[in-house]
Amino acid sequence: xxxxxxxxxxxxxxxxxxxxxxxxxxxxxxxxxxxxxxxxxxxxxxxxxxxxxxxxxxxxxxxxxxxxxxxxxxxxxxxxxxxxxxxxxxxxxxxxxxxxxxxxxxxxxxxxxxxxxxxxxxxxxxxxxxxxxxxxxxxxxxxxxxxxxxxxxxxxxxxxxxxxxxxxxxxxxxxxxxxxxxxxxxxxxxxxxxxxxxxxxxxxxxxxxxxxxxxxxxxxxxxxxxxxxxxxxxxxxxxxxxxxxxxxxxxxxxxxxxxxxxxxxxxxxxxxxxxxxxxxxxxxxxxxxxxxxxxxxxxxxxxxxxxxxxxxxxxxxxxxxxxxxxx
Amino acid sequence: xxxxxxxxxxxxxxxxxxxxxxxxxxxxxxxxxxxxxxxxxxxxxxxxxxxxxxxxxxxxxxxxxxxxxxxxxxxxxxxxxxxxxxxxxxxxxxxxxxxxxxxxxxxxxxxxxxxxxxxxxxxxxxxxxxxxxxxxxxxxxxxxxxxxxxxxxxxxxxxxxxxxxxxxxxxxxxxxxxxxxxxxxxxxxxxxxxxxxxxxxxxxxxxxxxxxxxxxxxxxxxxxxxxxxxxxxxxxxxxxxxxxxxxxxxxxxxxxxxxxxxxxxxxxxxxxxxxxxxxxx
Numbered sequence: 195x196x197x198x199x200x201x202x203x204x205x206x207x208x209x210x211x212x213x214x215x216x217x218x219x220x221x222x223x224x225x226x227x228x229x230x231x232x233x234x235x236x237x238x239x240x241x242x243x244x245x246x247x248x249x250x251x252x253x254x255x256x257x258x259x260x261x262x263x264x265x266x267x268x269x270x271x272x273x274x275x276x277x278x279x280x281x282x283x284x285x286x287x288x289x290x291x292x293x294x295x296x297x298x299x300x301x302x303x304x305x306x307x308x309x310x311x312x313x314x315x316x317x318x319x320x321x322x323x324x325x326x327x328x329x330x331x332x333x334x335x336x337x338x339x340x341x342x343x344x345x346x347x348x349x350x351x352x353x354x355x356x357x358x359x360x361x362x363x364x365x366x367x368x369x370x371x372x373x374x375x376x377x378x379x380x381x382x383x384x385x386x387x388x389x390x391x392x393x394x395x396x397x398x399x400x401x402x403x404x405x406x407x408x409x410x411x412x413x414x415x416x417x418x419x420x421x422x423x424x425x426x427x428x429x430x431x432x433x434x435x436x437x438x439x440x441x442x443x444x445x446x447x448x449x450x451x452x453x454x455x456x457x458x459x460x461x462x463x464x465x466x467x468x469x470x471x472x473x474x475x476x477x478x479x480x481x482x483x484x485x486x487x488x489x490x491x492x493x494x495x496x497x498x499x500x501x502x503x504x505x506x507x508x509x510x511x512x513x514x515x516x517x518x519x520x521x
Numbered sequence: 522x523x524x525x526x527x528x529x530x531x532x533x534x535x536x537x538x539x540x541x542x543x544x545x546x547x548x549x550x551x552x553x554x555x556x557x558x559x560x561x562x563x564x565x566x567x568x569x570x571x572x573x574x575x576x577x578x579x580x581x582x583x584x585x586x587x588x589x590x591x592x593x594x595x596x597x598x599x600x601x602x603x604x605x606x607x608x609x610x611x612x613x614x615x616x617x618x619x620x621x622x623x624x625x626x627x628x629x630x631x632x633x634x635x636x637x638x639x640x641x642x643x644x645x646x647x648x649x650x651x652x653x654x655x656x657x658x659x660x661x662x663x664x665x666x667x668x669x670x671x672x673x674x675x676x677x678x679x680x681x682x683x684x685x686x687x688x689x690x691x692x693x694x695x696x697x698x699x700x701x702x703x704x705x706x707x708x709x710x711x712x713x714x715x716x717x718x719x720x721x722x723x724x725x726x727x728x729x730x731x732x733x734x735x736x737x738x739x740x741x742x743x744x745x746x747x748x749x750x751x752x753x754x755x756x757x758x759x760x761x762x763x764x765x766x767x768x769x770x771x772x773x774x775x776x777x778x779x780x781x782x783x784x785x786x787x788x789x790x791x792x793x794x795x796x797x798x799x800x801x802x
Contacts, residue, residue: 387546
């Protein structure tokens with residue numbers, strides 16, 4: 195009894211108060227939480243609406259040609275989004291190419307290979323990598339990674355892959371250090387911890403019985419992963435990768451530091467380029483006339499729509515896996 | 522070679538590659554932290570904390586005004602975003618069952634959690650900077666608060682659903698109104714987890730640069746006026762690192778080290794608080 199008395203004391207219940215008053219207070223509290231929840235819902239809509247409204251002048255002037263026009267000339271008021279859209283997609287593709295296999299490797303290590311006492315500390319270190327802000331990756335990429343790539347990896351790529359037809363076009367030109375390739379690498383380091391953490395969690399949803407049965411009939415660890423873990427979690431892995439892709443597409447500061455900020459489309463990965471987010475970071479505060487600002491906002495709208503689609507797809511896939519493992 | 526030998530070698534190769542991947546990931550972490558210590562620590566002299574940012578050229582200076590600005594903006598954004606996040610998380614965990622709103626909010630919240638922060642900056646620019654006619658620290662505060670909200674919503678919901686229903690039922694059986702059950706019993710049981718969420722949110726916004734670029738902007742001078750542009754560490758690092766002046770670059774490294782180690786300490790503290798909570802995830 196004393197337990198409930200203490201609880202009643204903490205709640206400061208006053209029996210004299212009317213039940214109807216309690217009901218009003220309850221409805222108010224519930225209403226307040228619901229109002230804020232709906233506010234969060236409307237926030238996303240408000241972002242979309244404000245971006246559409248802000249980009250109307252540019253949409254009216256350039257129409258759909260904005261998507262494939264290469265010009266970017268603030269003096270003549272000619273704007274096309276292609277270089278930024280191209281840079282965004284290519285840097286993210288490079289990032290995924292590097293980060294997905296490495297991230298899967300880390301997840302594999304953490305779930306199958308790592309001794310139990312080291313699981314937590316290594317997992318925490320990987321998560322700390324995710325906590326480092328974008329701008330720190332940027333300053334590190336500019337002063338440390340770019341010079342190293344310029345002196346080692348890039349000359350190697352130019353020498354070895356440069357002479358090969360077609361593939362060589364990707365590695366043409368001088369090794370500048372700053373450019374699309376370096377930006378892709380920095381993005382890879384940034385999304386690696388996200389992919390590793392999500393796939394690790396996803397790998398852990400595999401029922402122990404399945405795994406143990408496979409080991410029981412003599413499968414090696416690699417075979418268990420290839421034939422049991424990966425097929426079982428395929429949807430979740432794709433979801434985790436898409437989550438990483440969503441991050442990579444919108445990443446701003448790290449890319450702005452190392453991409454070189456040039457508004458042209460170049461087949462060479464060593465050439466400087468730009469991304470949507472880097473263009474916004476560099477030019478938005480300097481844009482004075484309406485069409486310039488509006489074109490930049492339209493770029494932001496395009497980025498928002500692309501990341502929304504990618505993130506929504508990721509969410510659906512992870513939800514599918516969750517529902518299955520809950521069954 | 523026998524089939525068994527081949528399988529063993531494949532297994533060995535795969536496991537070595539996975540070990541190498543992990544080593545590479547950790548190597549990047551240590552290389553970044555090493556660079557921050559190497560270039561950043563020498564920049565953290567007493568003057569860095571007592572002097573204002575220097576003008577262009579080789580005049581000595583410090584980071585006092587951006588450190589102050591960052592503290593003010595981060596604190597205000599946390600104060601604004603946390604209650605909204607907690608109430609929304611409460612709705613999802615306590616009242617959301619069976620409604621159409623809850624799944625929709627959960628979905629949108631997860632999108633906001635990963636949405637590009639620069640787009641949030643654009644949104645606040647359109648909503649606040651344009652109508653007000655000038656950049657202001659308040660706009661920066663709102664932009665960062667929008668980033669705080671989804672983090673707090675997520676952790677609040679996750680920790681509230683872990684509180685055993687028997688606790689709630691005991692309080693309800695005593696005749697307590699629902700709101701009192703939540704505030705005095707559920708929150709009390711989940712406080713460590715909720716605190717963790719807030720700390721992670723602070724760590725998340727402490728280094729955010731992109732949403733501040735077109736909102737709080739920057740200020741070369743001391744300013745405690747939230748209604749105007751205000752200096753802040755991330756934007757100062759951005760400007761100084763890309764400048765040609767050696768002393769500006771040194772200060773940028775100092776600021777970078779300051780931010781990173783604050784964030785790492787916050788993250789580790791948050792984990793420690795979470796591990797002391799009564800209900801762990």
